Amino acid sequence: MALILERRVERARKWMWLSPLLALALTVVAGAIIFALAGVNPLHGLYTYFISPLMDGWDREKLIAKAAPLVLIGVGLAVAYTANVWNIGAEGQFVAGALLAGLVPVFLPAWQGPSVMAAMLLLGVIGGLAWAMVPALLRARFHANEILTSLMLVYVMRLAYDWAVRGPLRDPQAMNFPKTVRFEGWQVLPAWGEIHLGAAFALVAALVLYVVMVKMLKGFELRALGSSPRAARFAGFSEHRAIYFVFAVSGALAGLAGACDVMGVSRQLQAPYEPNYGFVAIIVAFLGRLNPVGVIFAGLLLALSYMGGETAKVTLGISDNIAKVFQGMLLIFILACDTLILYRIRWQGRA
């Protein structure tokens, strides 16, 4: 017996909706098996992982707070991947944004007022954007594979951040702990409970990019380039311009997410700092069908997987790596289910 793919004449609309749901269902089933293997009652495990974080109001706030950076980064990546440009270095751009935003409280501690908040957010955007411009330039100018360069730059930025926080940015009063001074007053994002302003940014970014991708010529251009580069060139669209554009958008949003994270959550820079939002946002982008509105829901789901991982660690004593396993499985299942959009699957006996 062998699996046979039959090409569909057109994409199956039905499966564009059903595929993520099927993938989620398969992930839950696979998760139950993993819990069973780990010696945990599968139902109890699944309840702890997926449901219990939603039962508490405080946790629900935390969920939105966690989803905010994922959505911010994820919508940018969705735009990039639509254009077939593979920025997988959002984690580095995120850290760059955090680092640059953190310069203000360290070097200008006395600066207060709304302008400082704007400046820090702007610096975050600039940091992410600048760091994203490196792989963009190397791809557009030297044809260097952006997957590899953007990823390498994650490691470089993590080390640069580590050096900065242990060196020039360290709070001399912190007893040699690798962290900066705490951000105060206007250096901190306004928050409602756990939810900080970043969540609003995420919502706005998703809606704006939705309009751009669906209604505007720019979105048409990016979809054409991603789907058929030669035909897009025939339409007069420039591949180079698109590379810079999508790296700029995804880098800027990742940088903004980084600034929001340090301004709204940790309220200082600390080492080590490896939130992994930049990598998980890759999954968010795919699960959201590369559609900015879909990314909002996907972001919430992946935020839940983070929270579930923490809950599982505390109440079940399982390593929080379980979250990464769930996230990886989810991406694998969604890719597998997406096959149904383009193909019919048949079983066939060997001839």
Add this chain to the structure above:
Amino acid sequence: MKSVPAQTPLLEARKLTKTFGALTANDAVDLVVREGEIHALLGENGAGKSTLVKMLYGALQPTSGALFWKGEAIAIANPAAARVLGIGMVFQHFSLFEALTAVENIALALPGDFDLAALSQRITTLSADYGLPLQPSATIADLSVGERQRVEIVRCLLQNPKLLILDEPTSVLTPQEAEQLFITLKRLAAEGCAILYISHRLEEVRRICQRATILRQGRVVAACDPRRETPASLARLMVGGDIHAVRAHRDEAAGPVRLKVNELSLPPDGPFSVALKDISLAVRGGEVFCIAGVAGNGQSELFDALSGERLADYGHAVEIDDQPAGRHGVNWRRRHGAAFVPEERLGHGAVPMFHLSDNVVLTRHAVDATVAANRRVLRPGARAIADRVIAAFDVRKGKPDPEARALSGGNLQKYVVGREMDRNPGVLVVNQPTWGVDAGAAATIRQALVDLATRGAAVLVISQDLDEIFEIADRIAVIARGELSEAHAAREMTPEMIGLYMAGMAEAAEAQAAGEGSHGPHP
């Protein structure tokens, strides 16, 4: 050679049927091929010829029906099995590996020891014997289309085939190269090899084939001796009715020059691409100017330079209505009245996964305010244009606004040509307008090109199809190795002259044009 009773056919297919989903590509096809005959398989694009021979070669499995080899029922499980039986095949779109050498390509099709040095020796001997010179160590990417075909043929010959299948072999050859191929085929037939010859060129079928089987819409409609038929009677059998010839030529083109190319040169832009050398031409309003040439001689590079997908070094290299366009991109050229139809329908002329209406936006977003304005895409406007094109060109489709890839080749080509015609352009550049398109759609497209010229547009057609060129051209030039010949009035050109130009023998061609009729070199 084994003796087979003369009445037993070498290969016989009975009621061979192949379906792909709902589509029946071959419907109860009967075919008989005998030793030593050159047997034509005729039919227009989409008639099911390729499907049939792929089943004979084991590349596809029949849905039902039976095959007999020397009178015995067989199943051909895969191409390797076909090769073991003695069936060789030369593909239309070659099955060669560009990055590998000729000898490596040939070794991949041969069983037995893996000894490239010995194989090279055999290749050299055999290819010299059959007048098909070949360098075994050459990389395929560096070879011309004709040389690639030689690799395929030699690959088959090395297996001592009893049946050789050739799919449209002359469509990529110059007339002179085709003559050489006919000599080789006749010799093979004389040696007892059966040849199944797929073509839609009726003249050459009548010249070299003893029998013909004609397919239409997947069915055998006739089996005949092509030497006793006329091209017109064969064509009727293929198409199932008369094809309207393109309406007569217009008066002498008198319009102003609307498209001009001045000493255009461009370096190659890829490892397998051709450099353009010093190309000059002028197309007047009201005329159809055709560029003939064998595939891979710079046609797509010239098209890209004309459309603005690649920019020239200076503005006057390309002029549209007397305005320098060489440094301007494709949308500037469109805004100045030009339109373009590239060779590849899917993936160049249209985005396969986009709906037909979105494919309107693709080429009209910069020139049509009903399609895109204020940086927004206006889908109702695009839909309206798509519907107009579909109605005007009778584009057949399964649902209101399908994805481009869901259309058949002929219908998508009509749509892509119609999309540009709908703008009523002053200059139209088309590369291979009817490549792989059924006869009905081809006639529609050719008529539309002629009509556009009649309305005063300059129409430049790049084509490999000499029949097409002689049908619609007012003037003809030939592109070979990135150089363009002098243009001649169509009525002064002959296929032989075009062949000489294709072979790069411009001087001999000029001599013929001047009526000297000699091939000797000029002093």
Add this chain to the structure above:
Amino acid sequence: MDAVLPILLTIIAAATPLVLAGIGELMVERSGVLNLGVEGMMIMGAVAGFGAAFMTGSPYLGILAAIAAGAAMALLFGFLTLTLATNQTATGLAITLLGLGLSGLIGKPFTGQPITRLPNWHGIDILVIFSFILTGAVAWFLFRSRAGLIVRAVGDNHTSAHTLGYPVIRVRYLAVLFGGGCAGLAGGYLSLSYTPQWIEGMTAGKGWIALALVVFASWRPWRLLAGAYLFGAISILAFTVQTFALGIPSQFLSALPYLVTVVALVIISRNRLMLRANTPACLGRPFVPDR
């Protein structure tokens, strides 16, 4: 000599995992498949190899386990990209993300545990020697054997290979499994010989660097070996310099391998025509035959 030998041995230790993983990926890419899951297969090899060695006490069983774990991940990758024709870029990323998480989950009890290290002479062990044999064997296979020619043919034009009757999907499965086994082995080298211990995320991007090396080597085995050693030399020399020149932050030196990789990619990719002529023409393109 006394000063040179330790440096040389460090270079060997840095280069060997890159050679092992790189040669495997080279075979995969020659068959037309882009496997971005090398990092994930490598770390699974590292944890499985360590775990097996820890539980059985035999580093050799560890090696086998490492290969098996890498190949198991490769099988999953192959099922997705070859049988289900999924996007190879995204699938490779998914395999890497999954591998990083799964290895952390499995490896939890092994953290900080000791194992019997692979027997070696000044750090030169069986895997170092094997990396040279592997390079030679793959070079011979690809360019001197019929099977290797078929692999190259499948990577150059899968449609033609299919038309000639070659089983494109099966050839690619075998190449992917081989590549996964090599990546797993590379991971095993890290946890059984190089460190030797289990540390979460211990591959630290080496799988990605191996991917870059394949491009840098223009898909040629001996060039890949040379590239890996050049790469090892540059990053190790920097560490040596550190002992003389004070004041260079250690983070900068740690970042050097990644920066070198980026620079190497830029150098090799600069000439677009040459890059395209060397790249297997079907790299990254899914194959679904008409039936």
